[in-house]
Amino acid sequence: MGLGRTDIWRTGIIHAPMTQVLRDGVGAHPVTWIDNPGPFRFIADPFGIWQGDRLYVFAEAYDYRVKVGRIDVFVFNRALTLLEHCPVLVEPWHLSYPVIVPDMDGTIYMMPESGRSGRQTLYRATDFPYRWERVEMFEFPGAAVDASPIFHDGRWWIFHAPWGNSPIDRISELHVAWAERLMGPWHPHPGNPVRRDIRSTRPGGTPIMTDNGLVLPTQECAATYGGAITPLHITTLTPQRFEARAAPSLHAPAAFAPFTDGLHTLSAAGDVTLFDAKHTDPSIVRRALVDLDRLLLRRRS
Numbered sequence: 001m002g003l004g005r006t007d008i009w010r011t012g013i014i015h016a017p018m019t020q021v022l023r024d025g026v027g028a029h030p031v032t033w034i035d036n037p038g039p040f041r042f043i044a045d046p047f048g049i050w051q052g053d054r055l056y057v058f059a060e061a062y063d064y065r066v067k068v069g070r071i072d073v074f075v076f077n078r079a080l081t082l083l084e085h086c087p088v089l090v091e092p093w094h095l096s097y098p099v100i101v102p103d104m105d106g107t108i109y110m111m112p113e114s115g116r117s118g119r120q121t122l123y124r125a126t127d128f129p130y131r132w133e134r135v136e137m138f139e140f141p142g143a144a145v146d147a148s149p150i151f152h153d154g155r156w157w158i159f160h161a162p163w164g165n166s167p168i169d170r171i172s173e174l175h176v177a178w179a180e181r182l183m184g185p186w187h188p189h190p191g192n193p194v195r196r197d198i199r200s201t202r203p204g205g206t207p208i209m210t211d212n213g214l215v216l217p218t219q220e221c222a223a224t225y226g227g228a229i230t231p232l233h234i235t236t237l238t239p240q241r242f243e244a245r246a247a248p249s250l251h252a253p254a255a256f257a258p259f260t261d262g263l264h265t266l267s268a269a270g271d272v273t274l275f276d277a278k279h280t281d282p283s284i285v286r287r288a289l290v291d292l293d294r295l296l297l298r299r300r301s
Contacts (some may be wrong), residue, residue, distance in 0.1 A: 007225070010273070011033070011044060012033045017270065018273040034082070046267060054083075057074040057269070058129070060072075062096075069094045073130075099145075110301060112166070118143055121134055137183050138182075146161055149182075149207075149215065170248045175195055199221070203219075217265075227250060228251045233247060250263060263277055
């Protein structure tokens with residue numbers, strides 16, 4: 001977001017599994033859109049899971065007048081008709097990127113970005129999808145940006161960008177950590193940062209296995225934050241070694257207008273794929289500040 005320009009994201013559900021989307025492109029299949037909740041607000045960073053005949057989509061709900069994201073859930077039936085929408089996780093700090101992590105024992109966890117709290121927090125569902133509690137025994141070294149976990153080759157892996165370094169590092173460095181158990185202890189990869197490239201490092205969705213191996217969606221941020229999704233094909237992944245190559249980026253198609261200025265999340269949910277697309281508004285900040293000033297004046301009077 002530049003001075004006087006504001007990113008507004010809109011979330012959608014592609015009617016195809018992520019392996020097909022990676023092959024065909026984001027605009028090759030029908031889309032069901034999730035409406036934004038009103039002016040100066042948006043829904044972004046979608047992650048989902050099917051439970052029976054219900055699709056539960058968790059996403060960041062953001063209001064520019066508050067500037068602290070929370071996590072909402074959207075519940076759909078098999079026809080992708082919206083049945084319910086409500087907040088499920090609110091903290092004093094900003095929350096986003098609510099990755100859903102089913103563990104081997106069937107427990108469902110959420111691993112949202114919570115960098116402003118100074119740590120990476122894991123939450124356990126106590127009444128899915130409505131109530132979540134922090135898992136105090138989760139051992140991750142420090143805060144992370146867009147932590148993206150996967151169980152692969154007998155270990156848990158988390159791909160993430162660094163939180164504590166400069167803002168440019170958050171969009172141009174890829175770090176990896178591994179563990180024998182989801183709870184940890186987690187071990188930073190000795191090659192961190194395992195990759196430096198503003199076009200293909202910051203995670204942008206769920207890592208998945210494809211016929212061509214392990215693929216991590218990453219954000220292409222050369223021209224703008226979240227400008228496109230670059231699939232990163234990870235060819236070597238061990239506790240000592242990492243190698244990867246970037247595929248051509250996936251861009252928002254013209255059919256998404258006016259949300260054609262970027263993509264920064266692509267996540268798998270069974271036979272559908274979740275994504276968000278960006279519209280950059282050059283004037284919305286000024287309008288929001290005027291409305292906020294009016295609200296504050298009314299409260300003082």
